[in-house]
Amino acid sequence: MKTQIEGLLAAALEALGDQLPQDVAPEARVERTRDPRHGDFATNVALALAKPAGRNPRELAQLVVANLPASELVDEVSIAGPGFINFRLSKTAFEQEVRAVLERGADYGRSASGAGRSVIVEFVSANPTGPLHVGHGRHAAYGASVANLLAATGHEVHREYYVNDAGRQMDILAASVWLRYLEALGESFAFPANGYRGGYVQPIADQLVAQEHDRLRRPAAEVFRDLPPDAPEGDQDEYIDAVVARMRELLGEEDYRKVHALGLQEILADIRDDLAEFGVTFDRWFSERSLTELGLVAECIDRLQSDGHVYERDGALWFRASELGDEKDRVVVRDNGQTTYIASDIAYHLGKRQRGHDLLLDILGADHHGYVARVRAGLEAMGEPGDSLEVRLVQFAVLYRGGEKVQMSTRSGEFVTLRELREEVGNDAARLFYVLRSNDQHLDFDLELAKSRSNENPVYYIQYAHARVRSVFRQATEKGLGWTPAAGASGLALLDSAHERALMASLGRYPEMVELAAANRAPQNIVHYLRELAQEFHTWYNAETFLVDDAGVRAGRLALAEATRQVIANGLALVGVGAPDSM
């Protein structure tokens, strides 16, 4: 609808030709009005052009209006306030839009505005050292919704999970698995303070027992001989690193790798299943280790070196990030010869560009904001545009049960997992609650509210509207009242209540909402829109009976109801929430 108005306006400006400044000011736009008394759409072109044209805005507005081509879509054009041009659309325009919803079905709201643009969305990317917790759930829901929005607007979208399988945390996981294995075989000792103590480690250790029996068993006395003290007397980090080193020494690299791989494989499988059940899938799980194994990190460092972007100091190799917008220079190769995560990240992001993606969209935790300048500097050093990287930060989610905050601590292994949350409140409620708030706003996630079956809960409120339409159609069938889209389309002309007109107008806004939400990476726009749409539907439902005797009116009302259902279903799909036939 908006595009059609823009078309009319463009024609008018064209007709005026050189009577106006050549360049239409970029801030000149066609927008929805907020107040229905101002019609349906308004444009500020006259205001925007007044200054460059050196003319009175109202006078300009009259000129524009006089040159607007006639259209059956517009009932009235008026000039208001300082020089706004208001358009009141015709009933025909609204009916046409409802027909478009019925014709395009699940495709209604999709556009090609992003066609030809390839976006790689990286999200979740949680360390595979344990199950996902509720914070990761927010990343998953947000990232998946944004990816859906981009796909719906025609972008070519690639979803990726970066697997941090190369770092120290993974070594600690391997050690934790092995120690639980030793315990299972009867060794006894104090579990390291900084090891992974969560219950999920045990089944992996048990599997190791089943596979290897006691082949990897070593006496505890040998394992812990002459290690530095653990916390609280000593340093827990130093201690756990010593345990890892001892493990590698006692098992040898091959068997060490075996345990490491088992831990990684099991936890990743769990994460993958968890996300899949949550409706979140990836096109690729990208291994950090593969970057090193394929020599891409080394290649990247070579390039930095030959282009003069690095220097040596204190035995380490430093990247001149501060010359490219970062706060300080960063170590890419440590004094022990190991590359740092920054080197991997640069290689990884460069690879994303080399794979042909125009936009690299990273969804990261708010605590990673310092990382942005680093990677951007890296991309620029590699000759890639810094603005090809876009980062959206997701703020923390805090769980509440009723009014009580649910305490969590990763350290003790006492955190609520995403799986537990999903089992408690259901996937639909979880998906919707996670994207209800703007990503850069802290989220208070109330478990009781998410479970409640009342109008406090937007999930049920929106789904209920969808189910109600289905129910009405079931009733119609039972009463032997048939309905066809064709009959519905012609029946629309018979609808003229304020509720019906308002509902039609809201349906027509959907494509703009998708466009907007995609551009702003703001799935909450869709949720809020759906809530309003459901509200208008419920209001209409209470005010009017659909299954009336007059076949024409009945067909029209069913058409409008069906179109509403379709848009609700389309919108819910974007945020990964189901549209049930009954509840």
Added chain:
RNA sequence: GCGCCCGUAGCUCAGCUGGAUAGAGCGUUGGCCUCCGGAGCCAAAGGUCAGAGGUUCGAAUCCUCUCGGGCGCGCCA
């Protein structure tokens, strides 16, 4: 100390990249089922958009400062 994010109704939050009289939900108060699903609807009350400057036809929105909250500032990822 420096950097990033946030501050909107009693509570939880929207606010369409600067538009016309700032909106929802909950909560509070008062109404609506012989009728397609009451998991619903209608109505009322509730605001110095943290504060102060600035930019302009026009600011919750953009800029500066102040106050308050969160998060960063490793040869960890």
